[in-house]
Amino acid sequence: MRGAAGLAATRGKADEGMTSYEATNDDFLHLDDGLPADIARLKDAGELGRAVRLIEAELDAGTRPELAACLRAERARLLRTPLDFSVTRERAIAEVREEWPEFGEADLDRLIDHGRVDWRLVEGEQRFLPSFFDALRKYPEEMPGMDCPRPDRTAQLATIAEMRKAGAAERHVHIHASIAAGDAVHVGPETPVRCWLPLPAACPQICDVRLLDATAGVQVAPTDAPQRTAYWEAAGQREFFVDYEYTIRAPYVDLWAEKPAPAAADARFAPAPAPTVADVSERRPHVTFTPYLRELADRLFADIAADDQLGRARAAYDYVTKNVDYRFQPAYLLLDPIADSCAKSLRGDCGVFALTFITLCRLGGVPARWQSGLYAAPAEVGPHDWAMFYVDGLGWMWADCSFGSAARRDGDEQRRRFYFGNLGPWRMVANSEFMAPLTPACDILRNDSFDNQVGELVVDGRGLTSHDFTWKTELVSMR
Template sequence: MATAGNYQATNEDFKHLNDGLPADMSRLIAAGAFDDALRLIEAELDAGARPELAACLRAERARILRTRRDFSVTREGIIAEIQKEWPEFGAGELDTLIDHGRIDWRYVDGEQRFLASCIDSLRNYPAEVPGLDCPPTDRTEQHAVIDQMRAQGFAERRIRMRLGVAAADAVEVSPQSKVRAWLPLPAGPQVADLRIVDSTPGIRVAPEDAPQRTAYWEAAGEREFFVEFEYAVRAPYVDLWADDPAPAAGDPRFAPAPAPCAADLAEDAPHVVFTPYLRALAQRLFRDVPEGDALGRARAAYDWVTNNVDYRFQPAYVLLDSIADSCAKSLRADCGVFALTFMALCRLGGVPARWQSGLYVAPDHVGPHDWAMFYIEGLGWLWADCSFGSSARREGNEARRRFYFGNLGPWRMPANSAFFAPLTPADDVLRNDPFDNQTGEMVVDGVGLSRYEMVETREATITEP
């Protein structure tokens, strides 16, 4: 017989999301009948008669609990919140936005529920929400960096960063509590000269080639951890729209990314899966691009993603199904969903592609961000930021859209070179985000903290070398 502890999901359980649940459980979850779904899932785990289902059952149970917490705003609540800025907004306007795919939702306990963040996502589409305040983004500094890269072939910055993570006040941490914490550290071919300036005592630094590089601590009774560091970041420039693109200028201080391997062309369940729909889409996109034209195929994938998929805030990735396939059908994404969809299409076209993520570090903003890498023989590893490319298309700037095929600016702190990779040392309980590490993780007395139970801090100073 199972115990309550046997219901707890692990990070590895999420590899089995695509195994699928029995139809009765799936129907209950889709209808938002969560109590009934939990009852059936826990009864199945108690019985233990089908161990092949256990990992998927535990993962889906964890997703139900997370869905309840994240999708917490009712229809009435969303309408009332929007009416604070747009008094005329009502149920009809909400349904129009839902029909146009601008607002994500779930059925939770029989009711339609929304993410609290969905209102900010709407501000990207001022024509559709005329009553909301939608200030335009100031691109002056971003365009200046792009111009610098085009003029001199690269841009380099030195970044000093302080990252912190702490247990929220509501989390009980006794003097005897065993506390573990991870914070991201820069790594990747754009990064050199990392220097730890200061940190909570006891820091352990993961090697440069860790797929999700971190600073790590184990300490009794500690509630708060920080690391302060400096690093150089270099953004080379290449014009992939030229008739005969030339390789970007190198710099011996920055080691190249490892050569492509079989994994860079393979499926990676549960989210980079070559479904029948993605195969059919790839066949159409690459129909007129020869197999040997890797650059042409990567460009076709980038063009399709950035010209067809619109930005929309997403829930935690643990709540998403088969991300690349779902994005290709919904045509809605955030930065990581954009990256995974581009990667899947590249791999289907025979172009090696990898994940990269960390922080976007601009003079006025530091926040999580994801993008992709792809490999072209003779040019090496290049970058694609489909989220920024789609934004440029939305704002009518074709030159900027083209820039983000092959290039990134220097305002980055890459930390992760693989999606759904372990931390160092590996976290043996369910992480807040099993797939990516951009803001840190904590475990207190064997229980992983959720985003509601952690307080994150980020500060950065950028200088030219």
């Protein structure tokens, strides 16, 4: 067996200049082309080094150029897998035992069988994400020996009540965000470095965006960029920051009323563009109308008229929030076609929830699209994704299926219903499209080739992964 050392050697070979093997961001549009059977079997068996060798041999031969993009993407995924899935089975059990001494092999297998723990085979060994432990705390009934505190929802519920009473909630937010190359990354005085950090974009929720301060030399993308950023090209710079402020207004609409009324508009905020053909279409590979999803949609919408957009969107929301449970995910480039996989596994994180809802809406003829950026609340700030959907007469509205699923786990039906149509004012919107280019475009494989929530760094022509850099997003003020 070649083993993990062999896989590392293969990676080193690429780093020494075998650029014909290197994936581009667009290669990931071809994941659903599918691997040759022999390579797919090696991948499934966890023989990642052998699978990489066969991919490189196939790319060298060039006999099936139609598969080249998929092969390059899969090679990048195989090299990334051991970085993300770095926790051995022995270490996973030891970590849980620090809080729950009785935890054992059978308990871990039970959690795996229940879909609570994601895993991959790496050179024949079962590996887990470092975040698996924190994910388990969301299910205290299944982890009786662990400390699983319930989240404090007081401020969240108060804001929801504010929106219901006033018809909207508005906040003025100041955020400081930074990214830095890790200590192991060499950045000499002349080393070329490129950096992108997310910025608030023009959208129906946000106005009055101001860049207050930034690392020298910043270039700011247009306000309507699909993934808006601050950008730098610098030599020898290993850390970058932005300080920005914006106003966000979250309107309230009750989509469970007998005759829902549209939320009141505010002239300060940019209106959402009219729906387009893209909003009801497939987008390979993750928003794809697979046979399974078509059958699921046929069942969900069987008794709902084709012109009842609200009813169909509600059916999609109900299905996702009542059936899909939260589970931390690896880097999205490691995920197979997302909506189809989620609908089968019934597990996902916020972006997986959003893409599954978007796909089901589009299958039902309901325009739907992506939004993402930050969940910027007084007590926490972090990356987050959600969806928009369109209903004639009501316009564009929002759905946060991740928050809706959490409300269902808590037994709070009112809160679950709130996140169908509404978000709350604790958001920063940077991205309006999934799988969109940065500005200027990044010609090197990104850490996240689909979305941009924490930023990207390219050092000396190499795109850094989240294992190579650190990032921080801080709420300076909210009023």
